[in-house]
Amino acid sequence: VAALAFTCLERERLVGAGLAAELRAAMHRVRRRMVEVQGQDGFFGNVYSTPWAMQVFIATKTCRTQPAYGRAMAALLENLDAFTTAATMAQALPALHGRSYLDLATTQCREEPDTLTPIGPELPPEVSGNMTVRLVVECPERWCPQRQLYDQPVPAPAGASLLDVLRAAAAQGSSNFTFDTQETSQGPFLSRVLGLEARQQKRSYWQLLTAPSTSLQMGVADYRPSDGETLILRLSRW
Ligand code: B12
Known part of the structure; x- marks a missing residue:
């Protein structure tokens, strides 16, 4: 989340040139560290922290060039059934659409075609005994x-x-x-x-x-x- 905030400050030119350079360097270190700690399973941390980490690559426009991002996306797609609560889904959905929370600032919700229809929550299968x-x-x-x-x-x-x-x-x-x-x-x-x-x-x-x-x-x-x-x-x- 801090990494996303740094990107926002830099992108929106809310800081001077000197600090912007420091933020870019910090972001570079964060991405390098995340690549270093990526597990064999493709996750950064666990399944729930991975979409957050992916948002950092998306926000800094490095996802296309970073193989670790592709591995994380593959791992995420394999494990979508882990996202059963509204809070965890809300964190995974932007990454699955190649967006970060920073894109929300420019999302025009009024232009949405309003075609979403609510579905009932999927109940876990009944187990007897x-x-x-x-x-x-x-x-x-x-x-x-x-x-x-x-x-x-x-x-x-x-x-x-x-x-x-x-x-x-x-x-x-x-x-x-x-x-x-x-x-x-x-x-x-x-x-x-x-x-x-x-x-x-x-x-x-x-x-x-x-x-x-x-x-x-x-x-x-x-x-x-x-x-x-x-x-x-x-x-x-x-
Ligand atoms: C900080 C944090 C904690 C701190 C919160 C204390 C504090 N004052 O900061 C502590 C260490 C206590 C904690 C505990 C746990 N956490 Co936690 N936590 C986080 C983290 C990193 C940030 C939450 C936050 O500050 N949000 C921002 C604030 C503004 O929003 P908020 O809604 O007010 O935040 C509150 C709740 O999120 C709550 N909280 C924190 N963790 C959890 C977990 C659950 C299940 C619930 C119901 C509430 C809850 O504490 C926050 C501060 O009051 C998130 C990661 C994330 N991406 O969200 C994981 C996260 C929410 N935690 C998680 C988990 C699994 C746990 C634990 C169940 C771990 C465990 N095995 O015990 C326990 C909760 C046990 C319990 N008693 O019910 C998972 C939830 C995954 C899921 N499937 O829902 C996350 C997503 C991390 C992850 N990637 O695995 N957590």
Whole structure:
């Protein structure tokens, strides 16, 4: 996002010649760094950060000459089913159309032919039966009474989201599990677990992981655990 902002400042001549040259040099370094860190799978970071990175090549008009961009586009097209929420789709669509957010400034929406028709959200396929997920809550902070605050099996309908699993755990009266979420543009954000609130000022958050230690790439409402999986909610720092 910062790289896009730099390009905007330079392109719109909002800065003097000296700073413009520095911004161009910074953009060059950013692109070189992104090419260096591109994974074997073609992604810059993960599937959700890749469209952002592609927008930088688009905005700086380097996408045609940069092979890394072509590899990223191929990887993105192979993984379109990962974009299930409005927020992630909004980040991928410009890149898929070869546009960056900077193009929005000159987009004439009034000239749109208004031919878009809303479609109902595609519901995930119905899965019958039940599953059991192990839910673990970890607090590695020094002030926590113990590192592991909760460890219980939670039965839930097969195909349920992690949010459904948390609700099922809370409904299991015997285990005293509680949680809270906050609505954000990306969907519900897990803000409090077992009465412990993650605090912005302390740069702490409830990280979602699948055992042994893979950080999830989706939020509680989108991630659908499998039968037998162990999910960890860990109070972490960013
Ligand atoms: C900064 C950031 C964070 C910070 C936010 C705190 C802060 N004060 O800055 C922290 C480290 C806490 C964070 C956590 C997580 N994040 Co995050 N985060 C981002 C990032 C880089 C920028 C968001 C932002 O500032 N937007 C600009 C502001 C103005 O908009 P905003 O709507 O107010 O932003 C808020 C929400 O986005 C919210 N938020 C941040 N991440 C997430 C993730 C989810 C699922 C939800 C519902 C909300 C949310 O915090 C922001 C600040 O308050 C985005 C990347 C991106 N391209 O959007 C990833 C991103 C949104 N995060 C992502 C993920 C996966 C997570 C986690 C689920 C990771 C994990 N395994 O635990 C957790 C959320 C867990 C939970 N408790 O629910 C993914 C979401 C992908 C998806 N499929 O939806 C993104 C797109 C990164 C990526 N490429 O994988 N994140």
